[in-house]
Amino acid sequence: GAVVSQHPSWVICKSGTSVKIECRSLDFQATTMFWYRQFPKQSLMLMATSNEGSKATYEQGVEKDKFLINHASLTLSTLTVTSAHPEDSSFYICSAREMTANYGYTFGSGTRLTVV
Amino acid sequence: RKEVEQDPGPFNVPEGATVAFNCTYSNSASQSFFWYRQDCRKEPKLLMSVYSSGNEDGRFTAQLNRASQYISLLIRDSKLSDSATYLCVVRGGYQKVTFGTGTKLQVIP
Numbered sequence: 478g479a480v481v482s483q484h485p486s487w488v489i490c491k492s493g494t495s496v497k498i499e500c501r502s503l504d505f506q507a508t509t510m511f512w513y514r515q516f517p518k519q520s521l522m523l524m525a526t527s528n529e530g531s532k533a534t535y536e537q538g539v540e541k542d543k544f545l546i547n548h549a550s551l552t553l554s555t556l557t558v559t560s561a562h563p564e565d566s567s568f569y570i571c572s573a574r575e576m577t578a579n580y581g582y583t584f585g586s587g588t589r590l591t592v593v
Numbered sequence: 594r595k596e597v598e599q600d601p602g603p604f605n606v607p608e609g610a611t612v613a614f615n616c617t618y619s620n621s622a623s624q625s626f627f628w629y630r631q632d633c634r635k636e637p638k639l640l641m642s643v644y645s646s647g648n649e650d651g652r653f654t655a656q657l658n659r660a661s662q663y664i665s666l667l668i669r670d671s672k673l674s675d676s677a678t679y680l681c682v683v684r685g686g687y688q689k690v691t692f693g694t695g696t697k698l699q700v701i702p
Contacts, residue, residue: 570637585636587636
């Protein structure tokens with residue numbers, strides 16, 4: 478089945494530094510990928526939709542200059558959290574749509590970011 | 594009104610019980626519907642899509658009611674391994690996907 482690989486699975490960084498998270502579709506091409514954030518005991522919240530070869534579409538309230546998204550190829554999207562602060566600590570998950578009969582969405586394994 | 598609403602639970606049920614979750618959505622133009630399962634500190638995994646005619650996969654039955662704008666998930670003969678959070682997912686136009694807050698299920702021995 479469709480597999481989405483996400484790295485790193487966890488990262489601890491100092492406040493003020495930047496962190497890059499990668500999301501790769503391993504056995505299919507994804508023109509669109511989605512980035513979510515999940516705080517403890519809360520639901521997944523869509524941050525942005527990443528489109529291959531064009532600018533990402535950000536949800537209301539998500540700072541595009543803080544969360545930089547690059548989707549340079551059909552199999553790779555990256556999310557860079559710039560100048561991270563402790564309040565950015567969260568679980569970040571990417572997903573892509575698998576074009577199978579059920580048109581479901583495959584998720585990466587997530588990245589747990591802790592900013593200290 | 595939230596785009597997708599679910600009862601957060603928790604639903605505590607004994608093994609072997611039948612349990613049902615509902616999820617309501619606000620956008621009548623929503624196109625696709627899914628149930629996902631999320632275990633603690635893990636990524637969501639697709640449980641099943643929801644079709645207009647209703648569909649069944651083993652012990653799981655999903656139904657869609659477009660007139661009332663809700664979807665449901667029925668789990669029969671609950672197993673301990675069914676304990677998880679069940680997320681209702683609705684896809685609208687432009688592939689925008691919205692998640693419900695999830696319903697937590699705890700199956701008790």
